[in-house]
Amino acid sequence: MNAQFKRGIVELCVLSLLAEEDMYGYKIIQILAQHIDVNENTIYPILRRLTKELYFETYLEESHEGAPRKYYRMTKKGYKHYRRLSDEWDSFIGGVYQIIHKGVKDYEQISKRFEN
Amino acid sequence: MNKYLNDLKTELEKQPLSQAVIDEIIKDHEEMIKAAIDDGLSEAKLTEKFGEPSQIAEELSKVEKNEDTLDHVRLFQTFEVKEAFKVNCATVNDDITYKLSKTNDLQILTNDTEMKDHTITFEDNVLTIRSNEKTSMSFFNFFTTSKKKTIVIEIPKDQCKRLFHKGVNGPTKLESLTLESAELNTVNGRLKIEDATINHATFHTVNGKIIVHDLRGKQLHTSQVNGNQCLEKIAIEDDITINTVSGDSAINTLTSHRLHLKSVSGRIKGNEVYPKVCQLRSVSGSILIENKTATDIDVEKERSVSGTVKIVQPNA
Incomplete structure (x- = not known):
C-alpha cells in the first residue's frame, strides 16, 4: 500500500481511538497492531504532528508499572478534525465500495474480456 | 534497550533538531519500550x-521541520525597500514566519521552488502574499502535508509600519521584530510571537492558540473564541485588552497602564500581573490574578x- 495513503489511514485510526479515551503511546500502538500491519515508526510521528497541530495535548499520569506515562488527550479542535476526517473517509470508502461491488458483478464475463 | 536508545539518539543528533526535542523523543521512546x-x-x-533508528530520526525530522526549523527553506524572491512599507498576507495552510532580515532588503524564503499556488507582489510599498488554495479540504488533503508550504518573510529593520496577517490552519510565527502595528488572525492555527516590539498589536484566534513571549509596545489587544492563549513577559505602556469566550488564558508577568480582562465562560489565570488600573468582567468564567508583591x-x-x-x- 502507498506509504502516504497508509499514514493517512493510520492517522484516522489514531484519532478514532483518542476520541473515545485518553491513551498512552504504547497502548495506541498495541491496539492498532492487533488490527493492521503497523509499527511505532509510523504511529509516533503522527502523535507528535497531531500534538503540534493542537489536535492532542499531553499529560503525565502515574503508572502501577513504574515511571509516569505520557497520555494523549484529544482537544476540541482535534475532535472537529476527527469528525471532518471521518465523514470524508465514510464518503470516500462508500464511493469506492459502490464502484467495486455495485450489483453482482459477472466475473466470468469480465475474465472473458481478457482471455484473448 | 540502552543500545537501541543510544542508536536512536545518535541518529536524531544527525538531524536538524533541537536538544530539547531530541530529549523529549528519547524520553517518549524509553517509556514506550519499557x-x-x-x-x-x-x-x-x-x-x-x-523501527530502524535512522528511519525514525528521518521521519521525525520531517515532522519537526514543519515548524521548528527553517533549514529547508531557500531564497525565493528579494525586493528592494526604499521607504516604509506594509505587509498583507492571507494564507490557508502555510507555515509562516516573520523575522528580521540580515540585509536591507525584503526577502521571501520558501520550501517550494515555484510557489505556483501563491501570489506574491511588492507594489506601492505593499508586500502582498496570497495563497490561492481553497479553504475546503478534500479527503486526500487531510492525509498529506505535501501541500503545506513554509514561507519565511524577512523584514529589514524598522522599515515595516503595518503588518496584517490572516491565516486559517497553518502556524504563524513572528520573532525579533520592531513594528508600528501588527494584526495577526488565525482560525485554527497557532500564533507565536517572540521577542517583539509592536506599538499597536492585535492577535485573534477562533479555535487556535496564541502564544506571546516577551512583547513590548503601547497597546495590546488579544481575543479568542474557543482557543487558548498564553502570554508571558508582557510590558505595555498604555492599554491591554484580553478577551475570551470559552477558551482559557494564562498570563505570567505583565505590566501596563490599563488592563481589561473579559471572559464569557473561559478561565483567565494570571501571575505577577501589575497594571495601574484594571477592569475584570466575566459572565460565568473565572478570572484570578495572583501576585507575590503588593502594589x-x-x-x-x-x-x-x-x-x-x-x-x-499579599498585604502591603
Missing part, C-alpha cells in the same frame, strides 16, 4: 517493533454573573 518489554517483547525484537492596582470594575473574579496580593 512498556513493550513489560508486555513481553524481547530486546532482539525491538527494531522490528519500533496599588486601581480596580475600576470587578464583576461576574456567576464566576469568581479576584486579585490576590
